[in-house]
Amino acid sequence: xxxxKIEYGPEKTGFWSNAAFALIVILTLIAAAITxxxxxxxxxxxxxxxxxxxxxxxxGKLLAYLLFVLAAILYLYVKGLLQDEYVTTxx
Numbered sequence: 001x002x003x004x005k006i007e008y009g010p011e012k013t014g015f016w017s018n019a020a021f022a023l024i025v026i027l028t029l030i031a032a033a034i035t036x037x038x039x040x041x042x043x044x045x046x047x048x049x050x051x052x053x054x055x056x057x058x059x060g061k062l063l064a065y066l067l068f069v070l071a072a073i074l075y076l077y078v079k080g081l082l083q084d085e086y087v088t089t090x091x
Contacts, residue, residue, distance in 0.1 A: 009084030020080020024073055031069045038062045 038059065042050070049055055 006085055011083060012081060017080050020076045024076050024081070027069050027073045027076070031066060031073065034062055034066045034069065038066070 041055075041059065041062070045055060
């Protein structure tokens, strides 16, 4: 397969791209807060507390929240800000 030409779609503008950018900024701050909380919780906890089931569940929940927020950031970037590409191939 040979890629002949890659054309870029129109630049994304308007309300949706502005809202996506604002949400990405907010979600990035939330992700940073969750990461900081997670690291602080792991570093500052005693070994006896860190080996309990409740601690592991809390850390797992924080990791799940972080994964969800990162997936939302990626989705908003791809759907709201990233330009569409059209690839023309020649076989």
